[in-house]
Amino acid sequence: MKIFEPVTMGRLTLKNRVAMAPMTRNRADDDGVLPEYVAEYYAQRAGAGLIITEGTQPSVGGRGYAGTPGLHSDEQQAAWKLVADRVHERGGRIFCQLMHTGRIGHASLLPEPWELVAPSAVRADLTVFTADGSEVPAETPRALEIHEIHGIIEAYADAAQRAVDAGLDGVELHAANGYLGHQFLSHGTNVREDEYGGTPENRARFVVEVLTAMANRIGADRVGVRLSPGGSFNDMRGMDDDETYISLVKQLDELGLAYLHVLRRRSTPLHQQLHDLWKTTFILNTGYQGSSELADLNEIVTSGESDLVSVGRLFISNPDLVNRWEKGLPLAEWNEDTFFTSGPAGLTDYPFAT
Numbered sequence: 061m062k063i064f065e066p067v068t069m070g071r072l073t074l075k076n077r078v079a080m081a082p083m084t085r086n087r088a089d090d091d092g093v094l095p096e097y098v099a100e101y102y103a104q105r106a107g108a109g110l111i112i113t114e115g116t117q118p119s120v121g122g123r124g125y126a127g128t129p130g131l132h133s134d135e136q137q138a139a140w141k142l143v144a145d146r147v148h149e150r151g152g153r154i155f156c157q158l159m160h161t162g163r164i165g166h167a168s169l170l171p172e173p174w175e176l177v178a179p180s181a182v183r184a185d186l187t188v189f190t191a192d193g194s195e196v197p198a199e200t201p202r203a204l205e206i207h208e209i210h211g212i213i214e215a216y217a218d219a220a221q222r223a224v225d226a227g228l229d230g231v232e233l234h235a236a237n238g239y240l241g242h243q244f245l246s247h248g249t250n251v252r253e254d255e256y257g258g259t260p261e262n263r264a265r266f267v268v269e270v271l272t273a274m275a276n277r278i279g280a281d282r283v284g285v286r287l288s289p290g291g292s293f294n295d296m297r298g299m300d301d302d303e304t305y306i307s308l309v310k311q312l313d314e315l316g317l318a319y320l321h322v323l324r325r326r327s328t329p330l331h332q333q334l335h336d337l338w339k340t341t342f343i344l345n346t347g348y349q350g351s352s353e354l355a356d357l358n359e360i361v362t363s364g365e366s367d368l369v370s371v372g373r374l375f376i377s378n379p380d381l382v383n384r385w386e387k388g389l390p391l392a393e394w395n396e397d398t399f400f401t402s403g404p405a406g407l408t409d410y411p412f413a414t
């Protein structure tokens with residue numbers, strides 16, 4: 061099956077076309093440092109052609125959940141080095157997803173002087189978790205000043221540098237699922253009247269500038285980006301327009317990035333249009349709306365709809381997912397109850413098929 065064949069991406073040869081989708085697992089300590097067993101969790105999943113890690117904050121102010129890791133301190137970087145080393149020892153490839161959560165978060169997670177910030181002061185109509193785990197209505201974020209936007213772009217470039225220094229193969233900008241990058245792209249969350257808002261080109265500017273800064277720092281072929289056009293997660297329903305994504309992807313294509321990673325929505329053919337505009341590697345996530353059956357995913361890569369597919373939850377419960385698929389072995393069910401709990405249970409204790 062074509063899905064099991066190697067594929068070139070940037071400067072890497074990936075051993076198959078199945079990527080592990082980025083998944084937040086909330087096991088980092090209060091300083092955003094990952095414990096050693098998380099390195100084992102990723103190493104167990106090195107059979108993926110590419111691992112994309114959990115969302116990781118590029119700065120203290122980008123942290124929207126208790127337990128997400130960071131990549132802005134030496135201690136955090138050392139923990140990521142252990143992850144990279146363990147994955148490489150087992151022949152895997154790994155990109156770190158960089159995620160600033162913008163308006164999704166809570167003041168209790170942000171030490172002073174950091175505040176909840178976003179492109180505009182538009183509140184998400186949902187509940188969020190505080191530092192002590194209670195669920196409360198989201199607060200209205202403060203609109204970013206221009207100099208703060210430039211500071212965040214710089215923080216992303218610094219985190220990309222730390223990723224490479226830690227030995228990771230590259231970084232993915234999380235511009236999907238209603239977090240900061242997506243908040244700039246959407247007309248519902250970005251009502252700015254300066255060069256970062258208004259027209260589709262202006263709304264695309266932040267994501268273009270972050271990716272350009274990261275590419276300049278570590279090389280474009282070590283930088284990917286994730287988009288979810290039309291996605292409703294995190295109260296983004298009805299807030300996207302196709303023009304913004306088309307403008308964005310046209311500009312990004314010129315950078316020569318490693319890949320474009322898109323969450324597919326069944327209701328729109330936009331992902332196909334974006335793929336047509338894109339010259340390097342394309343990764344599709346069929347998301348919660350599609351099938352995760354091997355035959356269907358193989359059809360996606362065979363038909364050319366995408367170069368790779370990314371798979372999330374099946375990798376939680378099947379560390380050796382690709383091997384199981386290749387050998388026709390049964391798959392294990394995931395347990396949602398341990399997606400975001402603390403400790404190794406639900407993370408490293410899913411068995412390998414024998």
Ligand SMILES: Cc1cc2nc3c(=O)[nH]c(=O)nc-3n(C[C@H](O)[C@H](O)[C@H](O)COP(=O)(O)O)c2cc1C
Binds near residue numbers: 082157237352
């Ligand atoms: C526990 C969990 C955590 C997730 N965290 C992230 C994340 O940090 N970044 C991200 O881009 N997507 C995240 N997602 C979305 C997944 O990457 C993926 O798009 C989604 O699970 C659908 O794919 P699947 O049906 O193969 O699981 C998460 C999903 C799950 C289940």
